[in-house]
Amino acid sequence: TVQKYTASVEFDKKLAIYDIQASQAHAEMLQHKKIISSSDFKKIRNGLHKIKKEIEKGNFKWSIALEDVHLNIENRLTQLIGDSGKKLHTARSRNDQIATDLRLYLRDQIDEIRLKIALLRMEFVKKAELHCDIIMPGLTHLQVAQPINFGHHLLAYEAMFARDDERLADARKRVNRMPLGSAALAGTGFPIDRNRVAKNLKFDSLCENSMDAVSDRDFVIEVTSSLALTMVHFSRISEEIVLWMSSNFNFITISDKFCTGSSIMPQKKNPDVPELARGKTARVVGSLVTLLTLMKSQPLAYNKDNQEDKEPLFDAVETVSNTTKIFIELIANIRPNPKEMRDAALKGYPTATDLADYLVNKKIPFRDAHEIVSKIVSFAIEKNLLLNEIPLLTLQKLCPVIDQKIFKFINLKGSVDSRKHIGGTSSKQVLKQAKKLNLEISKTITEIEKFKTQK
Numbered sequence: 001t002v003q004k005y006t007a008s009v010e011f012d013k014k015l016a017i018y019d020i021q022a023s024q025a026h027a028e029m030l031q032h033k034k035i036i037s038s039s040d041f042k043k044i045r046n047g048l049h050k051i052k053k054e055i056e057k058g059n060f061k062w063s064i065a066l067e068d069v070h071l072n073i074e075n076r077l078t079q080l081i082g083d084s085g086k087k088l089h090t091a092r093s094r095n096d097q098i099a100t101d102l103r104l105y106l107r108d109q110i111d112e113i114r115l116k117i118a119l120l121r122m123e124f125v126k127k128a129e130l131h132c133d134i135i136m137p138g139l140t141h142l143q144v145a146q147p148i149n150f151g152h153h154l155l156a157y158e159a160m161f162a163r164d165d166e167r168l169a170d171a172r173k174r175v176n177r178m179p180l181g182s183a184a185l186a187g188t189g190f191p192i193d194r195n196r197v198a199k200n201l202k203f204d205s206l207c208e209n210s211m212d213a214v215s216d217r218d219f220v221i222e223v224t225s226s227l228a229l230t231m232v233h234f235s236r237i238s239e240e241i242v243l244w245m246s247s248n249f250n251f252i253t254i255s256d257k258f259c260t261g262s263s264i265m266p267q268k269k270n271p272d273v274p275e276l277a278r279g280k281t282a283r284v285v286g287s288l289v290t291l292l293t294l295m296k297s298q299p300l301a302y303n304k305d306n307q308e309d310k311e312p313l314f315d316a317v318e319t320v321s322n323t324t325k326i327f328i329e330l331i332a333n334i335r336p337n338p339k340e341m342r343d344a345a346l347k348g349y350p351t352a353t354d355l356a357d358y359l360v361n362k363k364i365p366f367r368d369a370h371e372i373v374s375k376i377v378s379f380a381i382e383k384n385l386l387l388n389e390i391p392l393l394t395l396q397k398l399c400p401v402i403d404q405k406i407f408k409f410i411n412l413k414g415s416v417d418s419r420k421h422i423g424g425t426s427s428k429q430v431l432k433q434a435k436k437l438n439l440e441i442s443k444t445i446t447e448i449e450k451f452k453t454q455k
Contacts, residue, residue: 003064003065004064006067006304006307007064007065007067007068008067008068008069008307008310009062009063009064009066009067009068009069009072010062010064011310011311011314012068012069012098012307012310013062013069013072014105014310014314015069015098015101015102015105015310016055016060016069016073017052017055017056018100018101018104018105018108019069019070019073019097019101020048020051020052020055020073021104021201022097022100022101022104022180022201023044023048023073023088024044024045024048025180025197025200025201026088026091026092026180026197027041027044027045027048027088028041028045028196028197028200029192029193029196029197029200030087030088030090030091030192032193032196033190033191033192033193035090035091035190035191035192036084036087036090039084040084040087043081043082043084043085044077044081044084044085044087044088046081047077047080047081047084047085048073048077050080051073051076051077051080054076060072060076061076063075068094068098069101070094070097070098071094074086074088074089090190091181091183091188091190091192092180092181092183092188093182093183093184093185093214095182095183095184095185095214095301095302096179096180096181096182096183096184096210096213096214097180098306099179099180099182099207099213099214099216100178100179100180100201102219102220102309102310102313103175103176103177103178103179103203103219104201106175106219106220106223106313106317107172107175107176109317109321110168110169110171110172110175110223111172111448111451111452112321113168113227113317113320113321113324114165114168114169114444114448115445115448115449116321116324116325116328117161117164117165117168117230117324118165118441118444118445118448119328119445120161120324120327120328120331121158121161121162121165121437121441122438122441123328123331123332124154124155124157124158124161124331125155125158125434125437125438125441126332127150127151127154127331127332127334128150128151128152128154128155128158128430128433128434129151129430129431129434130151131149131150131151131154131336132149132150132151132152132427132430132431132434133149133151133427134149134150134151134336134338134341134342135147135148135149135150135338135341135342135345135412135413135416136148136149136150136153136251136341136342136344136345137341137344137345137347137348137350138153138350138425143348144344144345144347144348144349144350145348145350146350146351146353146354146415147345147350147351147412147415147416147425148416148425149416149425149426149427149430150336150341151427151430151434152424152425152429152430155430155433155434155437157233157236157237158437160233160236161230161233162437162440164226164229164230164233165444167226167229168223168226171219171222171223171226173204174218174219174222175219175223176202176203176204176205177203177204177205177206177207178194178197178198178201178203178205178206178207179207179213179214179216180194180197180198180201181194181197181206181210182207182210182211182213182214183210183214184214184301184302185210185211185214185215185300185301185302186210186211187210194206202454211300211301212300214301214302215298215300215301215302215303215306217291217294217295217306217309220291220309220313221288221291221292221295223313224284224287224288224291224312224313224316225288227284227287227288227316227317227319227320228281228284228285228287228288228316230284230320230324231277231280231281231284231285231319231320231323232281232285234277234278234281234323234324234327235277235278235281237274237327238274238275238277238278239274239278241254241271241274241330241334242271242274242275242278245269245271249340249344250337250340251336251337251340251341251344252334252335252336252337253334253335253337254271254330254333254334254335255330255333256269258271258272258273258274258326258330258333259271259272259273260272273326273330274330277323277326277327280319280323283315283316283319284315284316284319284320286312287312287313287315287316288312288316290308290312291309291312291313294306294308294309342412345412346386346412349377349380349381349386349387350412350415351387351388351409351410351411351412351414351415352373352376352377352387354409354410354414354415354418355373355376355387355406355409355410356369356370356372356373357369357409358402358405358406358409358410359372359373359399359401359402362401362402364401372398372399375398376390376395376398376399379394379398387410388407388410388411392404392406392407
């Protein structure tokens with residue numbers, strides 16, 4: 001029972017390839033520094049290569065009695081090459097070993113997730129370009145506020161995921177520091193060359209305090225924090241997709257593959273994928289809380305508590321990776337319903353702000369303009385009219401400075417088109433922004449692909 005309770009091999013075997021990668025670099029350095037012989041190194045290198053093939057083919061026999069991924073691999077190595085395998089662990093500890101494996105794993109996962117986020121952002125941009133002339137209501141407090149175009153709304157989500165990419169790219173810099181060589185906590189008396197190993201493993205730099213190196217999990221928390229925020233963004237767009245698909249909105253249609261029917265109501269088309277993404281956000285946020293709580297009271301240096309860091313991290317990475325992959329296709333398959341969007345945008349007097357701005361341009365102070373427009377809206381509500389349906393003479397009775405040009409500003413298209421500054425919702429600005437984003441995202445993809453080819 002204790003053996004099963006303390007073993008981690010059932011989940012940390014996910015790190016096996018990274019453990020072998022780090023072991024190969026460590027052994028090469030030991031041989032270079034003449035800490036082990038060339039003959040031992042060749043045996044170790046060949047043995048690790050064989051173990052890697054066994055793992056990749058699913059033929060490796062994992063043993064819970066050997067506790068973790070490290071001892072399982074070392075035991076198999078010794079079986080294959082004899083006493084030379086026992087020399088691999090010279091000048092290192094499982095403490096710096098696992099810290100290194102985690103960083104190698106996370107570095108790869110960051111690159112993979114960033115690439116998927118880039119492809120997702122591309123889909124938002126494509127949809128924005130395609131639908132920048134579809135007018136819909138922009139909401140605040142879930143009430144109609146001002147008219148916007150659908151493309152502009154989609155680019156708001158692109159901006160969120162762009163920040164997610166920035167956070168992951170920045171976190172990668174702190175992930176890509178090598179703890180190997182710190183041994184258990186105090187370093188080692190052997191004349192090792194940590195820089196040589198770091199260069200071999202493509203680390204940017206070294207963790208320079210051995211105690212911090214083996215006990216630090218800030219990088220795990222930081223990445224999980226970024227992933228939690230990414231899932232919050234998925235949850236937000238999922239909520240809007242659920243609303244937009246409902247019969248009360250009917251703004252969009254999505255492919256049946258992302259939905260299911262009801263077991264009892266044949267007319268239902270339930271948005272299961274967006275709802276699940278909304279729900280899975282709780283898992284990743286929970287992983288972040290788990291990791292923060294795990295680390296909050298640990299004294300230096302390494303403690304067994306840290307065995308519990310992997311499952312929440314792995315789950316967060318897998319959840320975000322899978323969610324991003326499926327949303328690339330989901331966003332690509334969204335089909336807007338322009339008439340329903342436009343009809344909804346006509347409700348709630350969304351061009352009232354445009355009317356106030358028009359009066360401000362007539363030299364009326366904004367607060368006074370606000371009060372005048374409130375009276376005009378009250379009149380429109382009483383008479384069941386849209387603002388642009390109120391006769392000019394009636395408008396002039398309510399405010400004499402109003403002239404015929406007002407109707408250019410208080411229709412939906414005029415309102416949207418007038419916001420042509422950077423960050424505005426005009427079609428021209430959306431297309432301009434999309435062109436810029438296409439270049440930025442392509443540059444990001446090139447950067448990520450460069451990282452991947454360097455490994």
